[in-house]
Every structure is written in structure tokens, then in C-alpha cells.
Amino acid sequence: MQRLLYFSIVLGLFIYALQACNWAGSEATEEKMPDQVSYNFHVRPILSDKCFACHGPDANKREAGLRLDIEEEAYKALKENPSAHAIVPFKPEASAVFLRITTTDSSQLMPPKSSNLPPLSAYEIDLIEKWIKQGAKYEKHWAFTPPVKSKVPEVKDEAWPINDIDRFVLATIEEKGMKPNEEAGKERLLKRVCLDLTGLPPTIEMMDKFLADNSSNAYENVVETLLKRPSYGEKMALHWLDVARYADSHGYQDDNYRSQWPWRDWVIHAFNKNLPYNKFITWQLAGDLMPNATKEQLLATGFNRNHKITEEGGVIDEEYRVEYVTDRTNTFGKALLAVTLECAHCHDHKYDPFSQREYYQVFAFFNNVKEKGIESTVGGPETYAKKPLMEISNDDVKNILSFVNKQDTDRLIVSVMGDRDTLRKTYLLNRGVYDAHGEEVEAGTAKSILAFDKKYDKNRLGLAKWLFDKENPLTSRVFVNQLWQQFFGRGIVKTAGDFGMQGELPSHPQLLDWLAVDFRDHGWDIKRLVKQIVTSATYRQSAVVSTDKLKKDPENKYLARAPRYRVPAETVRDVVLASSGLLVKTIGGPSVKPYQPPGLWEAASSGRGILAKYTQDHGENLYRRGMYTLIKRTVPPASMAIFDASSRDQCEIKRLNTNTPLQALVMLNNPTVLEASRVLAAKLLQENNPLEAKITRAFRLIVCRKPNEKEINLLSTYYNSQLKVYQDMAKAEKLLAVGEYPMPKQIDKTKLAAMMTVVSTIYNLEETITKT
Template structure:
């Protein structure tokens, strides 16, 4: 009787709460409008995932009170500890324990408990209440439903749209009472496009040609031109280097050299020839298993050998072999499926419907490689790759692998995939411990994504076919989202590596699905996808930010303007080298070692191996693109690290984008920036033009637009001021003594030092390394 009375009182408290919560507020106390129809996926599940699933979700080991809220039938049934009560009773929030417990003021009964430091806002409680009133209907997680082509939305200003993408964007803007920005001016638009498609600033010739072209096809022509330049493949490959965790050393303590760069050459080649995405991935996952596999297909499998490999004596062989398989499994989940499979390595996933058993079923696909945990590092070039491996001969380069930039006759080997003749058994590893074998499992995939049917072989080739099954809900969505992120700085799903329960909801779900289906229906054509994005009116908007848009949409989630953000670390270097005329545009080849502060490697290495000391390169190797800079995992390139480049320890699908004083210090002091300033200054001073004309050209080369009158006057005054500063030759000599590129002997060093300072100033403008 007392228990019944308690529930009556609790229900009454809930009724009182409902009356008080008609005007619901979020955690900041801001009044929020209640949707007419409550969606489990878009309104309720994010709340349960954040506040409830840790104790009442997929992980059976952490589940409290036997209550599971992520599955409808479990949430509807009688409670284990009180059979007369139910967590959820559709249409009846006052009888549903979930609502009663989240809305009570009794600290002993409230959920989440006080000890969790979690709390639902009044708006979140009201959402759950209204959802129960509307029937507490569950939906399969949005990302696990195969995408379907949505109808184009009806919009008021159809004239604005350039292609289908724009209708979805405009629909959201009109719902919020916003209008898109006008198209950016031609100079800024060309800079944006050139950086996005090639990673390089537009040349003066291209700028002049584009500005002079008044036809309505001018933009379309420049898009096609840039898509067909060799630099396009380099730019597209840059993101894939992070995804693949490419590096030039093995990692761990000794961190010795590895010769994996021919695989990087292949990636650039694949993007330039516009290899379809399904083929691009299949070759990397299972090129060695394809019928009559070619050397190119075998080389592509280097993707799955880019992980860290130990060379330390005394390690347990099997422990590290399992570590390598784990890395491949985790990278597969994050890069290609956009899910956090790694969270099920030690136990069932706490938030997503992935069991530990399913994790090791995926693990089994990568567990049969002919490799060991520790391989001897004693010897010559043959130790620069680990078995299984392939050798690339000069004859191969001439006939089969012409894209590999092999300039010498040295032996060249690359780590690739290759399975054993007999299948290695795979077990669930209790708590993820390498030798704690549990139940044996066979190769398979998570049921919640797409069951692994009998039509697929239980090997990596079968896994690839499963991945590109049109019913797979994730593959196309994940890749188009990563590509979108490369152009807008943010994916339609912000959490590019997590499309699961804890990931962010898509800002434009219909647009994401339209892109995914269109990508598949066009044969997984990457250039088609890229061309669609850059041709849209959404992409072509100006970056001007009004007070209204700053208030309504500060993070530009609605895409009412162009995104404004700093270019990637490698491109900072590329812009400096290209604008100064120093850039060596050679495609591919071994990584290079440009200027670097002394002592960094020596302070952070074991002192063994050929990478114990940093031996700087000279000549053309000092002026290669940023993506070719040598990456030693234990001591990554400092300048690129400061600009948020990945150290390639693990698969990364999204970089940080920070803004620190160290970045300004790099631009002011880095030898490459200073040398480029000197070289560009020397080039300008040798031209038979007046100072204003020289400054205009410099500004156009570096910032990629014509300066206004005020900017020229400021720069001209600064040049005159610096000429006075460098009255003494010794002062000029000191400033000019940077970099190895020779100084023309006929130049006045006072003027050269002064002009060099002006160039450095232009390089340090925020606009120089910002895409607007």
C-alpha cells in the first residue's frame, strides 16, 4: 500500500512539473520552442545517449537494474525490480517510470542520480514527456538506415540555386528566416577554389585569365582546369594520409625508417586518374586477394600496413601482433564506417549496438596476415619494410608502376598485405588482453549495420564487397561527409568519425542522403562529387558575416555564408613556397627533410638507427610541398604540429583547428618563410617597375587579390622606413643570412633587406593563410 501511495504522489509531482514546464528551457535557461512532432532519433535519443545509456544501454556488464532503454521491447516490458511498473508506457507519461524518475525532485529517486553529475534540463524533460504522449515510438538509428533519395525541397528563391545541393541548404535558411550571402568576388572565389582543389594559390596568369573572362562559363572552365592538374591528386591525397596514418618511421622508441612512400605515390596517382571510390578502397583493403592481382593492386594494400610497428627488443611478439590487427580494425571502423568500433574492444559498446563479439568478428578479417609482432631491425634496406612486403624494381617503374617516383637504382621495398595459407583462429579477448582467449569467433560484421551474408567470402575481399553493398547505410554517407568537411571546414555530420549514438546529428540529413545516393548512382565518382560541391551556390557565397547571422548561426551550421578558416598545415608551407617562386612541383618520391630547429630529434630518440640524427636536405629537396615533409612519429615536424597537423600515430578523419600565438611566431621566424620573403623580394627588385607596382604584384602573389590604395600606401611607407633601418650593410647582411637559395650579387642589400621585411609582413597577414 505504501509503495502504491508513493507512486501516486510521484505521479502527482510529475503533473505539477508538467504544468510548470510548459515554457521549457535549455541548460542555459534560454526558452526553447517545442517541436510539434517529437522524433526519437533527432530529439529523444541524443538525451538518452548522453544521460542514460551508460547505465541503461548496450553494455550488459554496466547495465543497472536490468533496464535497457536503447531497445523498444526492453524499455516497454515490466521492470525487473518492480514487475508492476514499466519504464515506458506509450501515451502515458504519468505511468512511465522514466518520466517519473527524471521529473521528480526527490534526490534519492531522481535519474540520472546526483552522483553522476548529469542533469536533464526542463526542455529535455518536456521533450521526453511529449514523446511518450505521442506513443514513445522508437526509430532505428538514422545512420543505420540505408540512404534514400529525398525529394528536392520547395523553396521561395529558386533563382539562387546552381544545383540540387542548394535546395536543401536554402530550405533550412528559409526556415530560420535567413538569406544566403551573395557570390564572393572573383578574386576571393578563385583563391578559395584553387586552395581547395590543388592546395596551391592561383598563379598570376590564372588570376588574369579568370578576371578577364566575362562569360557565364568562366567559373565552370576554371573548375575543370583545376580538377585536371596534377596538384589535384596531391591535395586530395593529403586528407588520406591522415586517414591512413602514413608516416616515414615505424614509431615506438627506436622509431626507425620505413620506405612506405611508393604507396603515397599510388594514392596521388589514384586520385588524379579519378579511380572510383569503391575500387580505391577495395584495392587498399584486399588488392592482394583479387584474382590475378597486379603489382599495383598489391602496392595499394600498403594502406593496412601504415600502422606503428615496434623494433624494441624484449617485447612479447604476440602482444604486438594483436596490437597491429587492432589498429587495422579500428581504422576500418573510423575511416570507412564512421563508427567507434574500438569502444567494443574490451567490452560491449556502451552506446552503440556493437557487441564485443562483433568487434572480434571484424577483427578476424585482419587477423590472418603473415606478420609477426617483432621483426629484426638489423640489416640494410630490406629492413625498411616489414613482412609481408613487395620489391619495386626499375623495370616495374618502367612498365607497371610508372607513377612511382624512383630516381635511383637502390633496392626499394614496401610493406603490403598478404594472408597465411591457413586461417588463424580468432577469439574474443577478455578485457582486450592479447592472451586472454575467450570464445572463438568467425569473420563477420555488426548486425545493426548490415548482416554479413553468405554471398560474401569471409576474407578482406568479401568485407570490401559488403562495404560497397548498396544496402550498407554508412559507406557512402561517411565518405561524402569527409569530402564536404574538406571544403566547408565542418562535415554535415560534425563528428566525422562517429556516426553512432554519441555522434552529432546531421545538420542537413536530407542533403547528406541525397549526396550519398547520387555518389553511388554515379559509380562512386569522386571528381563528380567534388565538382558538384564547388559548383554549388552554397560554396560560392561570400564569407561576409552580418550581425544577424553571427547571432543566429555563429558556427555557420546553416551555411548562410562561406566558411572562414585557416588552411591546413601543409598548405601554409605550399602557399609560401608557391608565391615566392621557390616551390619544386615534382610529384611523389621519398620524403624530404627541410629546415628544422637543431636538437629536436636527438633529444627524443633512442640514439639508435639511421634516424638518430636529423640530417637536413639541400637543393630542390628544401622546396618540396608540405605533404612530402618527412614524418618521424616520435618527433613530428614542429612547424606542421603547431599548425595542427596529425602526427600519424593513428587514423584521423578530422584535424583540430586552433589559433595560438605559436602560429604567429612560426610565420615570423620560420626559415622557409624568411627565405621565401628574401627570394620574392629579390625577384621583384630585379624587375624594371616602380615600387608600387612591385608591391601590387607581391600582394597578388601572396594574398591572391589586388590591394586597395590604402594597403599599398601602408606597405610603401613601411618599405621606406625599412630602408632607413638597414642603412648599415652589416644589419642587412644579418637579416639576409637565411636559407640556402643564392642571393643575386648585383642587388643592393639594403633595398633587398627592406623589401624582404615587407614580404614577411604580407606573409603574416591573417588573410594570407585563411580561406575566405
């Protein structure tokens, strides 16, 4: 039966993938030629895919001296044939590029066969021909042009929009010949917004109150309530921990413990007090350089010390110090600018206008930290944080850092930023090799984004000011896109970590720019932006999808329906703990070690340090939120890894949305899920009400809606069948033995085992851990 079920699942996924491919293909064949061909949105993606590897920004790989990414280079006479030109505006028949992509001579055809790239399609050739006929006008890459607040578009259906976001979305939906979905039912909408804003399911009391409230502002009131809850900061922080590669171990072979969790507590605090985004980032980049810097601002700079650090004896100090600076540079580019800056580490970027020299100019901002590549080998608490560091005293916690959950009197130290008194020289590193010094460079940024003006100091604080300059085209767009991704499963720019030439084009470019400018002009207010998104009609839509919409828009790119996808790994755990009543809502503090399969750490450990052996926690620490589970980089928590949580090895902007058979095995066998099933079952049996009422309560707590009659009947029948199975007391006691939470003494174990299997079944419904 299990094999049959597994085969059915795999076959179903395979058929769905084939259908999706067919639909995507049919949509592509139906593409209409635009009236006005845009270089940015039509031509550049083709050139980037098929031409820029040999005729793009990388001078070292450039063929025939031809560069097609810059207007003047593409227009000038060819190096190998001065009488010819690659592109001649208005004249495709005189443009060598057009002739080479249309020739029937295989020795002349571009891209060449040796490139292993497919030839251009007929549609792509027609686009380039029309573009040249219209004057072959080049445009600066859309992401490197400062956003302008677009005019809010007019729409046909004036009744649907709630705020301006909806007008941009609806204009595109109508253009694509679709209509938006109706608003989701109140129960589904409440579950959705609770999971999105707090990572926790709504209580039955919340459900009843919302269902009974028929006022026009009932939903807005729920949003306001959720934004004020401490759990909001925890949910918002979860994404930032991925971005910041936060973990509880150093990450290399010995992978010993690090005490960086006070920085995580600060992130939660910052989101809860709604620290403006410009301050949130500036403190993390350069809190130590601010005038009269506070301990809170210094703690925030732990962001730049979350990278992997070695404690291996015998390593080359300078090699690893350079590795740390490289990590900070790459994280800066990916997290805050959404550009693949790391591609210029060894050579000029092959697709984007970033030279290797410019890479090391950014590198220079992070190259002056008072740190070593190897400071100390595995040992006691003094190695838990590496210099530069700050110590957090009990007095600090009472006064300045009250948000840090320091639970004992032990010494608490955190790695933070701190520059040397004298400037360390920075060199371009030939081929990226740590000791292959090329020319000396000064701190600076890529000119194609925004030149680093003399008005900025050449340090990290100056870099932060550059980042939030009104002329910086990326900062606001990038964060708005990341936030949009958290609520819709994909960003307006799908490649949220790459706004460059190889990244995807925005699905709603005018909306992205409108949001970016609006966010910036309203004081970088994160809660305001969150509220705008979740109160929109776009967000409130039903997730039901028709065959027609699935065919026209299989990825839900145009948002004519709400998305449907599995919640993050940590939220899976939180849903189970919260619905069963096991969740301990304590915020912050040292990370905890809940149940884990035995032997995992030991099999991958060098045998040194306090993380060589997994020592499971007990009591309340078994029931903390998923975000507080200790992350050992070399052996991340098994159940979370199966749900595709980040290992925190490096900056991660987006997790995979997956649904695999292994995840079903976790839900069926994980001790936390089974223990939660037992605990909730015991509570239900202690209530003086009929079986149907107990099942209804369990269903509402877990799935967050009332079950229908068929669901109640199925689960009731299942319960009665399980009563017969667990008349065998040995079977019942074996099932109930899971978990450390105490069992009520005076309880019928047969009934408890039967009810536990019913609750476990509800936990294993796809709907339970799916956002709909």
C-alpha cells in the same frame, strides 16, 4: 609591445568565446517544441547522454536490468517492480522513466547524483513527455538505416540555387529565418577554389584571365582546369594520408625509417586518374586477394600496413602482432564506417549496438596476415619494410608502376598485405588482453549495421563487397561527409569519425542522404562529387558574416555564409613556396628533410637507425610541397605540429581548426618563410617598375587579390622606413643570410633587406593563410 599584442589577442579570443557561448545559449533557450517528436533527432540524444551508460547496450554496466535503447526492453515490466513499466506509450504519468526524471525526491531522481550528470532541462523533459504522449515510437538509429534519395525541397528564393545541393541548404536557411550571402568576389572565389582543389594559390596569370572572363561559365571552366591538374591528386591525398596514418617511421622508441612512400605516390595517382571510390577502397583493403591481382593493386594494400611497428628487442611477439591487428580493425571502423568500433575492444559498447564478440568478428578479417609482432630490430635497408612486402624494380616503374617516383637504383621495398595459407584462429580477448582467449569467433560484422551474408567470402575481399553492398547504410554517407568537411570545415555530421549514438546529428539529414545515394548511383565518381560541391551557390558564397548571422548560427552550421578558417599546415608551406617561385612541383618520391630547429631528433632518439640524427637536405629537396616532408612519428616536423598537422600515430578524420600565437611566431621566424621573402624580394627588385607596382605584384602573388590604396601606401611607407634601418650593412647581411637559395650577385643589399621585410609582412597577414 609584443606582450601587449599577445594580451590583446588572448583577450579578444576570450571575449569571442564568451559571446559565442552566450549566443549558443540564447539560441538553445529559443528552441521551439517540434510538432512531431522524433526518437532519432530529439529523444535518443537525451537518452544517450543521460541514460545509456547505465541502461544501454553494455550488459556488464546495466543497472536494474533495464535497457532503454531497444523498444521491447523499454516497454516490458520492470525487473525490480513487475507492476511498473519504464515507458508506457501515450501515458507519461504511467511511465517510470518520466516519473523518475520529474520527481522532487533526490533519492529517486534520474540520472542519479552519483553519476555526475546534470539533471534534464525543462525543455528535455517536455520533449520526452510529448514523445510518450505521441506513442513513444522508437526508430532505428538514422545512420544504420540505408539512405534514401530524398525529394529535392521547394524554396522561396528560386533565383539563388545553382544545383540541387543549394535547394537543400536554402530550405534550411529559410526555415531558420536567414538569407544566404551573395557570391564572393572573383578574386576571393578563385583563391578559395584553387586552395581547395590543388592546395596552391592561383598565379597572377590565372587571376587576370578569370577577372577578364565575363562569360557565364567562367568559374566552371576554372574548376574543370583545376580538376585536371596533377596538384589536384596531391591535395586530395593529403586528407587520406591522415586517415591512413601514413608516416616515414615505424613509430615506437627507436622509430627507424620505413620506405612506405610508394603507397603515398599511388594515392596521389589514384585521385588524379579518378579511380572510383569503391575500387579505391577495395584495392586498399584487399588488393592482394583480387583475382589475378596486379602489382598496383598489391601496392594499394599498403594502407593496412601503415600502422606503427616495433623494432624493440625483448618485446612479446604476440602482444604486438595483436596490437597491429587491433589498429587495422579500429582504422576500418573509424575511416570507412565512422563508428567507434574500438570501444568494444574490451567490453560491449556502452552506447552503440556493437558487442565485444562482434568487434572480434571484424578483427578476424585482419588477423590472418603473414606478419610478426617483432620481425627485426633496427638495422639497414632490409628493415625499412616488414613482411609481407613487395619489391618495386626499375622495370616495374617503367611499365606497371609508372607513377612511383623511384629516383635511384637502390632496392625499394614496401609493406603490403598477404594472408597465410592456413586460417589463424581468432578469439574474443577477455578485457582486450592479447593472451586472454575467450570464445572462438569467425569473421563477421555488426548486425546493427548490416549482417554479413553468406554470399560474401569470409576474408577481406568479402568485407570490401559487404562495405559496398547497396544495403550498407554507412559507406557512402561517411565518405560524402568527409569530402564535405574538406570544403566547408565541418561535415554535415560534425563528428565525422562518429556516426553512432554519441555522435552529432546531421545538420542537413536529407541532403546527406541525397548526396550519398547520388554518389553511389553515379559510379562512386569522386571528381563528379567534388565538382557538384564546388560549383554550388552554397560553396560560392561570401564569407562575410553579419552580427545577426553570427548570433543565430555561430558555427555556420546552416551555411548561410562561406566558412573562414586557417588552411592546413602543409598548405601554409605550399602557399609560401608557390608565391615566391621556390616551389619544386615534382610529384612523389622519397620524403624530404627541409629546415628544422637543431637537436629535436637527437633529444628524443635512442641513438639507433638512420633517423637518430636529423641530416637536412639541400637543393631542390628544400622546396618540395609540405606533404612530402618526412614525418618521424615520435618527433613530427615542428612547424607543422604548431599548425596542428597530424603526427600520424593513428587514424585521424579531422584536424583541429586553430589559430594560436605560436603560429604567428612560425610565420615570423621560420627559415622557409624568411627565405621565400628574400627570394621574392630579389625578383621584385629586378623588375623595372615603380615601388607601388612591386608591392602590388607581391600582394597579388601572396594574398591573391589586388591591394587597395591604403594597403599600398602603408607598405610603401614601411619599405621606406626599412631602407633607413638597413643602411647598417651588418644588419642587412644578417637578415639576408637566411636560407640556401643563392642571392643575385649584383643587387643592392639595403634595398633587398627592406623589400624582404615588406614581403615578410605580407606573408604574416592573417588573410594570407586563411581560406575566406
